[in-house]
Amino acid sequence: MRPNDTLLELLMELQNLDRVPRMGYALRGVADAESVAEHTFHVALLVWALAPSTPGVDTRRALELALVHDLAEVRTGDLPMTAARYLPDGAKASAEAPALAVLLAPLGERAAALAAELEALKPLADRYSVNLDGLELDAARKAVAKACQL
Numbered sequence: 426m427r428p429n430d431t432l433l434e435l436l437m438e439l440q441n442l443d444r445v446p447r448m449g450y451a452l453r454g455v456a457d458a459e460s461v462a463e464h465t466f467h468v469a470l471l472v473w474a475l476a477p478s479t480p481g482v483d484t485r486r487a488l489e490l491a492l493v494h495d496l497a498e499v500r501t502g503d504l505p506m507t508a509a510r511y512l513p514d515g516a517k518a519s520a521e522a523p524a525l526a527v528l529l530a531p532l533g534e535r536a537a538a539l540a541a542e543l544e545a546l547k548p549l550a551d552r553y554s555v556n557l558d559g560l561e562l563d564a565a566r567k568a569v570a571k572a573c574q575l
Contacts, residue, residue: 426500428527435531442499449505461498468494490543493536496528497521518544 429435442462450458459467472491476484495503501524509517522544529536 426527428530430531432531435528438499438528439496442496445498445503448503449507452505452507461495461503465492465495489539493525493529493539493543497525500524500528 429438442465443460445461446458447461447464469488469491472487473484476482476487498504498521501520504517522540525540525543526537529540
């Protein structure tokens with residue numbers, strides 16, 4: 426696919442994330458498995474709720490990373506861990522990095538830097554977003570409730 430030339434093209438394409446299923450659930454026979462868009466929203470919400478109370482985490486940066494972390498899947502699809510095990514090391518990242526770069530092209534250097542930062546997984550904010558990505562829903566609810574003192 427070609428790069429998005431305009432912000433409108435990018436936004437129109439990203440709307441398709443609500444139709445990209447999380448394949449790990451689908452492979453396990455879960456009816457109405459969440460979409461990549463739903464998953465991204467849940468991760469972003471967790472980051473937004475928990476990051477401010479976590480020392481050393483740049484909340485804004487962690488939130489940006491949470492929002493971007495699976496956007497490439499609008500072009501690559503959601504590759505479950507079961508399939509990734511059969512691919513060469515780094516194959517998923519090798520496909521997603523250029524997909525994200527051309528997808529986010531209209532946003533310029535800021536988005537390119539964010540994508541590169543996400544790929545490197547170096548700062549604490551990145552690890553925080555990725556760790557939240559792996560939380561189970563019930564554990565996430567309890568963590569959010571505790572963070573919000575509900």
